[in-house]
Amino acid sequence: MELSLDLSLGFVPKTVSEFLGEISRSRDRSEKLSMLDDFVKRLEEEMRKIDAFKRELPLCVLLVNDAITRLKKEAARCMEIEDRPVIEEFIPSSSKTSSGENGQLSIMGRDGCEKKNWMSSAQLWSTETKSRNEHDDWSVPENPIQSQNQKSRGEAFIPFKGNSCFQKELMKEDKEVSQVPSLCLMTPPSELHSNSKLGSKGSNASSLLTQSLQQTARKQRRCWSPELHRRFVDALQQLGGAQVATPKQIRELMQVEGLTNDEVKSHLQKYRLHVRRVAPTNGLWTGQDQCEEISKGKLSESGSPQSPLLLGGSAKGFSCSGRSSTDAEEDEKSDCHSWRDGHKL
């Protein structure tokens, strides 16, 4: 897509306003478009560069983004004026690309056209950014970065579609996104991820931007719903207990689509910790399976506050002699925090 660009040789940076003013004096439409296109390319290149520092330069990102938007809008306007048939094709296809493929349909800023243009450009350059280890870009399904882990992560939320916790997260994300409509899209999650370690807590200036970026940076939290935990415990039982079962085995037994070894591993780690804490009070029980019995609710009879994990997660679907149905319902409500709620008992 090489264009013979007048600006390419002696390009002198100027403000967008200046540039637009200069453009407006030109009569040659193709030249206008060419110049606009060139400037946009430069800005997008710039965006690529500052992308690595987006955390430190959130406003810079905003500015460049805005500039690109303005230029693209101008280009679209330019085409519309003199070539209506073209623009009628151009805009719809543009919107298709940016919103449909990105799965960001609901994310529309105050200026839909601008966003679309920007989004499409963002999509372009974001594809060039390599990811170290990214699995969480649920908001941009088409992002190739994501596809590298799509097998295990891309569908990570399918089992949770009906999960209130997940929905809460989604709403939270949506909220954040809508506050800064274009920002989430323009930031390759890979970069976010790699930067997320730098100054994650209470970073500096543009908190909205930063928060929003961070939101998408870190992997979406896996909510261990009671049902999910029930499967987990179930698998543990089959495998001979938490101490002998391995994350991979558990995951395979659980048969939960999108669940990863890491998530199971993490859950198992915590589970073991809790069991360990509880174990001494149950000296009578020696075997692994008996630990699982604990998880089914027997422990709750002891009233031990040390078994939140066991109380909350396993309450549902298992005989839980030690708990009232009310307790179970509480857990249902609190989804992600069922263990904690149990702990609060």
Place this chain on the structure above:
DNA sequence: GTCGCAATAT
């Protein structure tokens, strides 16, 4: 690649 632990983030 998998696992377990510890550090870190939310």
Place this chain on the structure above:
DNA sequence: GATATTGCGA
């Protein structure tokens, strides 16, 4: 403080 994610060595 509880829970989930990530890093890292084994």
